[in-house]
Every structure is written in C-alpha cells, then in structure tokens.
Amino acid sequence: MSNDTATLNAEVDRLRLELQTLQAKAGVKSITVGGYLLTRLEQLGVKSMFGLPGDFNLGFLDLVEDHPDIDWVGNCNELNAGYAADGYARLKEGSLGVITTTFGVGELSAMNGIAGAFSEMVPVLHIVGVPSTVQQKTKPLLHHTLGDGRFDAYRQASTQFTIFDAALMSKTDAGQLIDQAITQCIQKARPVYLMLPTDMVLQEISSERLQIPLSNAPPPNAPAKEEFVIETIHERVKEADGDVVVLVDACVIRHGVRKEVKEFLKETGFPVYATPMGKTAVDENYNRYGGIYVGSLTHPTIKEKVENANLIISIGSLGTDFNTGNFSYNIPTRRHIELHSNYTQVQYARFDDIGMKQLLPKLTERLQSFHSVASKIEVPPFIKQLPKEESTVISHLWFWPRLGYFFKQRDVIVTETGTANFGILDVPLPADSILVSQVLWGSIGWSVGSCLGAALAAREKQLGRVILFVGDGSLQLTVQEIAVMIRKGLKPIIFVLNNKGYTIEKMIHGKYRKYNNISDWKWSALLDTLNDGGKFDTASYTVTTKRELSDLLDDSSFASADKIQLVEVLMEALDAPQALVRQAELTGKGNKY
Amino acid sequence: MSNDTATLNAEVDRLRLELQTLQAKAGVKSITVGGYLLTRLEQLGVKSMFGLPGDFNLGFLDLVEDHPDIDWVGNCNELNAGYAADGYARLKEGSLGVITTTFGVGELSAMNGIAGAFSEMVPVLHIVGVPSTVQQKTKPLLHHTLGDGRFDAYRQASTQFTIFDAALMSKTDAGQLIDQAITQCIQKARPVYLMLPTDMVLQEISSERLQIPLSNAPPPNAPAKEEFVIETIHERVKEADGDVVVLVDACVIRHGVRKEVKEFLKETGFPVYATPMGKTAVDENYNRYGGIYVGSLTHPTIKEKVENANLIISIGSLGTDFNTGNFSYNIPTRRHIELHSNYTQVQYARFDDIGMKQLLPKLTERLQSFHSVASKIEVPPFIKQLPKEESTVISHLWFWPRLGYFFKQRDVIVTETGTANFGILDVPLPADSILVSQVLWGSIGWSVGSCLGAALAAREKQLGRVILFVGDGSLQLTVQEIAVMIRKGLKPIIFVLNNKGYTIEKMIHGKYRKYNNISDWKWSALLDTLNDGGKFDTASYTVTTKRELSDLLDDSSFASADKIQLVEVLMEALDAPQALVRQAELTGKGNKY
Numbered sequence A, B: 001m002s003n004d005t006a007t008l009n010a011e012v013d014r015l016r017l018e019l020q021t022l023q024a025k026a027g028v029k030s031i032t033v034g035g036y037l038l039t040r041l042e043q044l045g046v047k048s049m050f051g052l053p054g055d056f057n058l059g060f061l062d063l064v065e066d067h068p069d070i071d072w073v074g075n076c077n078e079l080n081a082g083y084a085a086d087g088y089a090r091l092k093e094g095s096l097g098v099i100t101t102t103f104g105v106g107e108l109s110a111m112n113g114i115a116g117a118f119s120e121m122v123p124v125l126h127i128v129g130v131p132s133t134v135q136q137k138t139k140p141l142l143h144h145t146l147g148d149g150r151f152d153a154y155r156q157a158s159t160q161f162t163i164f165d166a167a168l169m170s171k172t173d174a175g176q177l178i179d180q181a182i183t184q185c186i187q188k189a190r191p192v193y194l195m196l197p198t199d200m201v202l203q204e205i206s207s208e209r210l211q212i213p214l215s216n217a218p219p220p221n222a223p224a225k226e227e228f229v230i231e232t233i234h235e236r237v238k239e240a241d242g243d244v245v246v247l248v249d250a251c252v253i254r255h256g257v258r259k260e261v262k263e264f265l266k267e268t269g270f271p272v273y274a275t276p277m278g279k280t281a282v283d284e285n286y287n288r289y290g291g292i293y294v295g296s297l298t299h300p301t302i303k304e305k306v307e308n309a310n311l312i313i314s315i316g317s318l319g320t321d322f323n324t325g326n327f328s329y330n331i332p333t334r335r336h337i338e339l340h341s342n343y344t345q346v347q348y349a350r351f352d353d354i355g356m357k358q359l360l361p362k363l364t365e366r367l368q369s370f371h372s373v374a375s376k377i378e379v380p381p382f383i384k385q386l387p388k389e390e391s392t393v394i395s396h397l398w399f400w401p402r403l404g405y406f407f408k409q410r411d412v413i414v415t416e417t418g419t420a421n422f423g424i425l426d427v428p429l430p431a432d433s434i435l436v437s438q439v440l441w442g443s444i445g446w447s448v449g450s451c452l453g454a455a456l457a458a459r460e461k462q463l464g465r466v467i468l469f470v471g472d473g474s475l476q477l478t479v480q481e482i483a484v485m486i487r488k489g490l491k492p493i494i495f496v497l498n499n500k501g502y503t504i505e506k507m508i509h510g511k512y513r514k515y516n517n518i519s520d521w522k523w524s525a526l527l528d529t530l531n532d533g534g535k536f537d538t539a540s541y542t543v544t545t546k547r548e549l550s551d552l553l554d555d556s557s558f559a560s561a562d563k564i565q566l567v568e569v570l571m572e573a574l575d576a577p578q579a580l581v582r583q584a585e586l587t588g589k590g591n592k593y
Helices: A003-023 A033-043 A058-066 A078-091 A105-109 A111-120 A133-138 A153-161 A171-188 A223-239 A250-254 A258-268 A300-307 A356-374 A396-404 A419-426 A446-460 A472-478 A481-487 A503-508 A523-530 A546-554 A578-590 B003-023 B033-043 B058-066 B078-091 B105-109 B111-120 B133-138 B153-161 B171-188 B223-239 B250-254 B258-268 B300-307 B356-374 B396-404 B419-426 B446-460 B472-478 B481-487 B503-508 B523-530 B546-554 B578-590
Strands: A030-032 A048-051 A071-074 A097-102 A124-130 A164-167 A192-197 A204-206 A244-248 A272-274 A289-292 A311-315 A336-339 A343-346 A349-352 A412-415 A434-436 A466-471 A493-498 A538-543 A564-570 B030-032 B048-051 B071-074 B097-102 B124-130 B164-167 B192-197 B204-206 B244-248 B272-274 B289-292 B311-315 B336-339 B343-346 B349-352 B412-415 B434-436 B466-471 B493-498 B538-543 B564-570
Touching (some): A030 A033, A033 A192, A048 A446, A058 A124, A078 A097, A078 A111, A078 A124, A078 A446, A078 A481, A097 A105, A105 A111, A105 A153, A111 A153, A111 A446, A111 B105, A111 B111, A124 A171, A153 A164, A153 A192, A153 B153, A164 A171, A171 A192, A223 A356, A244 A300, A250 A258, A258 A356, A289 A300, A289 A419, A396 A419, A412 A446, A434 A446, A446 A472, A446 A481, A503 A578, A523 A564, A546 A564, B030 B033, B033 B171, B033 B192, B048 B078, B058 B071, B078 B105, B078 B434, B078 B446, B078 B472, B097 B111, B111 B153, B111 B446, B171 B192, B223 B311, B223 B356, B244 B300, B289 B419, B396 B546, B412 B419, B419 B578, B446 B481, B472 B493, B523 B564
Parallel strands (some): A048 A071, A048 A097, A097 A124, A244 A311, A272 A289, A311 A336, A412 A466, A493 A564, B048 B071, B164 B192, B272 B289, B311 B336, B412 B434, B412 B466, B466 B493
C-alpha cells in the first residue's frame, strides 16, 4: 500500500466516522468516557501509562488499573513521569506517550517535561484529573487551588506548551474531543492537554466512533503542486550532475520517515550524513553513511565532503544551536534543498503543505536514475579508533570509542544533556540501535525518566539492551526514578559519569566556581537503597581505570546480565568531549557578561 | 514606634527616594544590575539563595558566590529549590525567599513550587537567567527554547502564578523594576518573577536608590473609615456583652501580625482558637488558647465554645476545604467579624482597604475595657493525653500525642501533606515553636524542600531543632534534597512515616488499589547514600513498636544530637489520624465518580 493510498484511506475513514456518528441514532452501544479514552490509547498500541495518583484522578486510575492491556507505571514524581512518557513515545513510532496527573500540584510539576516534548516534537498526551464539572462552575476554595477561584489557571499556563487542549465537560462532545486531541498529538508529534473532571469519568457515551481507528497520516499533498516540486528538485539534481549529499536530521525520527529515507538512499545511492539530532535516523553501519555533520565543529574530512557537494538535500532538519555548531553551517541556500514534515524548500522557494512523508517515495522514483553517478561519490568510512593514551585515567577521548566496541545491534542508548550527548556523537553505533537524546530542550535529569519510558517501550517491542549514560550532576535531579525501573523489573545498564559536578556548565562559564560543584553520593549503594524491599537482583560497580572498565565491558556476565546494573565511572572534573568544549566556547560567547 | 508611624515613615522614605533619584544628576555612584539586586536582598535579611546553575544564570551566580553575606544553596533540582525558598520565607518574617533558575528548563521545573507560594501567600522572588537582550530580540533557535522563537512563553505561563513580573531589558529602569518587584513580593506576600538577561548582569546603574530601604509596610488605612470600622466593631462587642471568641488563621502568620494579635488577646482577654492553618499563630500554651477549630470536624467541646459565642472575630482567615472541615463552619454572618490584610468584614458589611496590621493596635485600645468580662469566659484546656493501647504497633492515635512530649520551645516542626498535617493538629505545641505546613496547596513532597529552607532560616535566626514529619510516599518525590541538608551541615530530625504508600489517597479512594502503593526503599541506608563522600556525621533508626520509639525519644543523645538523624517509623498502611479519615470522606463525596 503506497503512502498515497494510506492517506486517502485515512481520509475515507474520517468521513465515514462522521457519517456513522450522525446515523447511529438507535441501537448505539455505550462506554464510559474513561473507557473510551483508554480504548483509543489501546488501539494506538499504548501499553504503559505514566503518572501519579492524586485525589482528582483516582476514579480514572481504577479504569487504568483494571484495563487488561494497559499497565499503570506509578512514577516517583510528575516531572519524571513526563520525561518517561517522552522517552516511551520516542521509541513507539506511530503511537504516543501518556501521563496522568492531578489538578494543579501534579500537572504543574510535569510542565518542564511537557514543554520539552513540545520543543523536541514528541507526541505526549497529558491527562489531568480535575474537580467535578459542578466544582469547575461553583469554584469552591478547594485544596490544590490558587485560593482565588481561578480554576482555569493551570490550563492557561499549559497552552504555551501544547498544540491542543480541551476540557471534557459534557457527554455530547467528549468522544469527539478525545479523538481530536489524540489525532493532533500523533499527527503533529506535539503534546496535548485533556482535563478530565471527576464526575465525567464514568459518564456513558456512544462507542460508535471507536470502530474507526485514529490515524497519524498527515494530510495529502496537493498533486499538481507536488509534481511541480518533484520536477524542480529533479532539475536541481540534474544541474548538480548528481553530486548530491543527503543530511538527515531529527524530524526523520520524529515524523516517522525512517523507512522512506532508507528507500530513498538505497535507490539513489546518494551519500548520507547525519546531524547530532539525526544520529541513528540512518543505520550508522550503512556503507554510504559518512558520520556526523555539525557545522564548524565537524571533522574536516566530513565537513569538506558535505559542504563541497553541488547540492545538499536536508531531510527533517532542525537548525538549533547545539545541532548546527552554533549556526555555523556553511551551506549556501543556492545549493540547498530542505524536506520538512509540512513544507519543502528548494533554494529560495518555499512550498507550503508539501510534506516529506508522501513526497519521498515519489522523489525516490524520479531520482533513482542518478544511482550510477551518485554511487561513485566517495564516502569516508565512519569509524572511531581507540586512541592510545598512557594514563590509566578514564578520559572522554578514550571512553566513548571504547564503548563503541560494547554496543550491539538493537541496543537502545539514552544519553543525558552534558558530556554524554556530545561524547556519543563520534561513536559509530550498530545497525538497528536507537539513540535517544534531548539536544534542543536539553533539560538535565531528563535522561533518567526518559530511560524508564524507553526501557518499557523496548521491552514491549522486544528490542535489545537499554544503556543509559548520565552525569552525577544530572542524575541527582531525577534519581528516584531508578526505583521505578527496579520495581518494574527493567534491566538497564546505567553508566554514571562521576565528575563531581556540572561539567557542561564548567565548560561554558565558572570552571572553578563552587556553584558548579555538587555533593558526592555513594553511587554504588544506590540500587540497594532504592530496591523494593530487596526483591530484585541488582549489581553495582565502580571503575577508576581504563583497565577496570575494559575488563568489565568484556565480561559477558556483565554485558548480557539479567538484572539492573549501575557502573560508576570516575572521571576528571574538567575533562569533556572535544565537541562539547568547542560548543561551550561558542555558547559562552553568546552569553557574554 | 507604633504601626502608624512605621507606615508614614515608609511613605516618607518612598517619596524621598523618588526625589533623590531625580536630583542626583551629578556624582552618582554606580553598581552593577546584579549587584543592585543582591544589595536589595541583603538589606532585607536574605542570607541564603536557592536554585541551580544553568548557562543563562552563571554570570549572576558569580556575584552571588562572591557576596560576603549571601550563601548560594545549590539545590538538587528546581522544584525542590522552589519549595526551599518557600520554607525559608515562611520563617523569615518581613524578608523573602529567593530562587534563581535558568531559562525554560530550570524555571518550568520550579513552577509548582511558585504556584504553591502564590496559593499559600508566601513571598518568593523567582530570578530567571535568560538569553541576552540581543537574543531576546533576534530569537535564534537556541537550546532551551521551544524551537519556534517564542522567547516569552515561559514568562507568559508564569504570570498565572505571580503578582508581578518584569524583564530587566534596560539600564534605565532596571533599579526601579527590581524595587517594584521586591516591594510587591514582600507587601503582598506572593511570588514575583524577574527575567535577568545575561548581558544585563554587569551593566552599571546608579546606586542612589539603595540608600532608602524597601518596606513591607502595607498602605495606611484611611483614618475616618478606620475610625468608623472600630466604632462599629466596638458596638458589636458591646451588644455581645463581651462574649467574644477570636479565631486565628493562616494570614496572621503570612501577613506578619503575630505580635499585634498577641497584644490584642492579652489586653482584651478574649478566648482564642486556631484553624489548622493558623496553628502556632498564637502560642499553644497561652492560657486563653483552647485548640483547633475546623468546622464539623472539631472536637465537640471546642465546637460548642466557638460556635455558641455571641460574636466571633476571625483574624486572617482562609476558608479552604481542608482548613474548614470541608466548608462546615457553623458561624452565622450576623455573629461574625473578619479582619483581613486588606479589608475588614463586619457582619454583612465589607470595608475595603481597612487592613488588620494597623487596625489591630487601635482595636486593642478600644476593646480593652471588655477585659474583666471576657477574661471570665471559660476556655477548655488544650491538652492531649497519651491513649492507652494494648497493641505494640505504632498507631497515629498514639504517635502524635507521644511526640507532643518530645517537642521543645523554639522547635521548628515541618509537616507533610497527608497523615502528618492532620496528625499534628491535636497535639499542643510548646511556646515559640513554629509549625510549617502547606494545607491549601497540599503538594506532596513539598515538606522536604521546605524543611531545607526552614532549617537554613532557623540556623540564621538561632531557633531550636528542626523536625520533619514526612510519609514514605511523599518523600520519594523530593528525596534528593536531603543531600543538600547534609552538605549544608544542617541537622534536622527526619521522621519517615513508612506506611507503604499514599495513605491520604487511600483514605479518599482506592483503599486497596495498586496505584496507591509504592516501592519499599531501604530508608535506614538513605543518609549514608546521600552523604557527601561520608564527610558528615549521620544516624538512622528504624522503630517498629511503641516501646522502641519511646526509648529513642527519651534518649537525650538522640533528642539533642549534633547531627542529622532519620527515624523510619513503621506504621500500618491503612492507619490514619481521625481528622484525616473524616476529611477524606468529605473530599471523596465531592469527587464522586
């Protein structure tokens, strides 16, 4: 089934749904509002839901707990739950992450997590249990309110970070609003917000709409305009004599076009590079893949290959500071084509509503004639040698390539903002491995909650190991979520890079400042302290030398252990990956005091 | 100096300040914007500032770290920092709590803490380090942004939870905006929000304004109107034959009128009772104090005394659900007078802009003639006998009165939302002790951050011990902040009420539901795990029987230990203070599913 047919089918389904809703006056089956919502989520493959109980969502949680196919993941706090829903959604392509909180105190704690999902384009549904529809109108001075009757203040605040919000205040439109919210969420890959009053949870509504599944297919491209764009791009490639380089970025992952891109690359033979946020959008062992392009911070060989191509086709690009070497792309507009989720840019011309999902297969067909020319363009091999270093100290320069030998196919690798996000860039990752990171939003502590969500999704999808890299500073923000990993029987390998502080901040400003230091926890005791009454098997290690770490990585009982493991890696406070050092210098200049 | 004079003096100061600013054209001394802000805070007695470093606030943190009288308390995360600033402000009357975060990722994590301070009327200043004034205008796609150029989205969201917000974008008004923000904060006891762009921190401005200190004195009452109100109240008291009961509430504490109330009670001899949020507004060993009034949940003897008085004068009341036994006051408006921070209500008549701070001393003078009559009204003694229970299990019914014998004068007692907030109500607390709790906002986990802030303030003010009561469920939300207590050399006694879950939620709904359970941590290992490289002396205990707890409390080396201590108290999952059981029933009815 081609993408065109899929889109048209989705449109037909939508129309049929509206018709049926109007027609079904008699003999309509009923379902509770809460049940309707859960059925929609189940249809989309949601098997884990995140959040905390609070007195305005308990009735809804009854339904979640009783649902045969959805598991309630009780988190330790709401921020972590938001991060977990984000991590979960990143791995469940075509589905979404769901967090349920309570009015005011719960939902506001999750706000940074929701804003991060907005920024990074991750589909997260935020369900908030709120006071009854009666109380929403009479506005009594309830606990969890601001004391001044503004029952809509939290929703107002959240509109800054969602693309759609609704309050389910009546039976008549509850089903339609739920459908609208979820469709917006999965189509646009952004958070949405749903207020669920206590007295609405068990209200009965028609289940008729549920027969038509919701779809994340984007609206179809207008045929004539699309054909014009394809023709234009074909012309540019011809003018470029097929000397084209493809640059894949974040939105290839976020808008689910990995498959289309893979096919495009295979059929055209164009060389491909990735940005930091596009890493693993294309398998890094693909023989036409050349590594990471990040503007002026790029390795000279790669930089030359990318910037000297006659034509650069960016797919799903996201031009943020950390993703572009502080806006230092050296790619003139005249030689640049950009494919986005909802528009296409050819040199200076912008074509609105021409989205890449449907465009790519047609472009593949039109451009495959260039294969013989394009496949002759040389691509430098993307390999990382282990550097020889005299010192026994574990340096970033040595650590990341060394880990490169440890990774396996289908591993899920989660990296924290800070040294890890930069260190991982130069390491080629195995085929079908997935890198999960938050380069644009960059909220420290995110990786821990995200790792929980990713690990649950990985288990559901039967992926490989889940490996987290987090600094000691970042881990202190969200540490309690490791307890949830343990209780849920998850078995990630957690590398704690102990460098005694916020190294990324030290690189930017205040290298020797106390405010960038933190207290020194006994990391090796952490799993034991957070273990659920000692029910689970855990293992902790501390490594201080290259040899100790190497031995551990080579130990198969570690590499394939059937338990959660934490490895404290002692590193020097002021050591950092080169990419971070250079980025930090540029950021520091922008923040001049 | 009377309150009147203080207010007039403040007004004179303000006028003088405006004059001097205009006059001082030549010979003006200069100071950096960051330095100006810190000087204002120092003048108001701020000695500790909370928050985390982030790349947009590092330059400002240089100034904080170098300030001789202000200590930077690096928190583990921003929510905890917000809670800590709140707890600090509650103890530092006339001053404020300050939290500094970074653009987006930092500030949004603190939002629940800020909203709580708004709801509970606590003066917290939120300083947010943001991108430079240039970047605010050019709006590059920086990390920590939403990716769509909306640099004002976070500020927009925060306006829901602050009474004033400003961006320091220019030298010309930076000083004036800082003064306005801080004055609003301390006068109205609500959070304010200040954006500090990186390039503004070291800009030089005139230091002229700093010569006039800022004042938290409220605006003066209009004399004729005030006299009319006093006359009216006097009439009502006369009609009531002096049979008056005073009910003190939250705003006595929040708006700093403890002293005025004490004088009023002493001179008039009226009996006094407190609401849950007003507990310790009046010393609980005061011989005319009768205990806690909470509507229909009140002890019958107290209920009868309060509700049968001819006239009830409420001071600083806050009629929230948990503070009023779910709105079950049985006090007819005809027999009710309410004194508030900015208005006075006499029966059905409302008198705007007649604030209690200045009214109280005059009212004291006018009503002291009733002393001989009023002092004959019987007040039931507020004592709590230790109940005889056969079982060795530590029940709430026994636990709280037992702790009553442990408390000392000048103790600072912090209680968490949940069983602790309700259990503490019936226990008479010693003179000059302070109870810190969050009954209206009720965000679980708040007490841990708040305890950190309260402990720092207590040390600055040389108060007594700091004692925290927190459930295991709540503690898991914010546990990392204990590490900051340790690192700062604070020595609270932390009672962890281990009842294996969210007992308050179980009382409301879902008694046997899994979603109200949590994992079982090794609490006795916690201090050791979070200790800063084992630098500090700590002690942990687990008690499972009444005898074990009693022995511990009676042990003077425990009661006056010079180290941080954690006591895990094992309790039954479904045991709760009676006041909570009854409140939860009422709340459950409002949330009917």
